[in-house]
Amino acid sequence: MNKKFLYALFFVQVLDIFLHIRMNQFEMIRIISSLCVIGWAMIQLIPVNRVLFKLFSTVTLCVYIILNTLFIFENGIINSITLSYRIPLVVFVFLTLILMIVIIVKEIYGPKRM
Numbered sequence: 001m002n003k004k005f006l007y008a009l010f011f012v013q014v015l016d017i018f019l020h021i022r023m024n025q026f027e028m029i030r031i032i033s034s035l036c037v038i039g040w041a042m043i044q045l046i047p048v049n050r051v052l053f054k055l056f057s058t059v060t061l062c063v064y065i066i067l068n069t070l071f072i073f074e075n076g077i078i079n080s081i082t083l084s085y086r087i088p089l090v091v092f093v094f095l096t097l098i099l100m101i102v103i104i105v106k107e108i109y110g111p112k113r114m
Contacts, residue, residue, distance in 0.1 A: 002106060006041050009099040013038045016092045025081065029074070030089070033067035036060055037096055044103065057104050064100075068093050 013034040020026055040060040048056075068089070079086055 003045075005099055005103045005106070006044055009096065009103065010038060010041050012092060012095050012099065013041070016088075019088065025079075027071065027075070029067050029071040033064050033071075036063050036067070037100070040100075044107075050108065053107060057100070057107075061097075061100060061104075064096065 016034050017031055020031060037060065040056065043056065044053075072086075072089075077086055078084065
């Protein structure tokens, strides 16, 4: 597996959490979703069965999407503090989903591990 994508995913999640804390906008749902992805990325560093990988990846993707959708339903697409669109949310979610999908596709359809 190409670890560059895992490290990029880890960096995006840590940056997302850091920015939430730094800007005094501690949004628990978003931080929990980022921690789920960080946990998933860390588990990818150990050898795992492909079936287990598929199951765990599916669950993590679903949890991430559900938590972020729930956040938008609860808080809206406009930030009530800054009165601006939640562009960082869209960027972080988009980057996370793209990186996770690339990792999953490379792992499932790439060469088999020995």
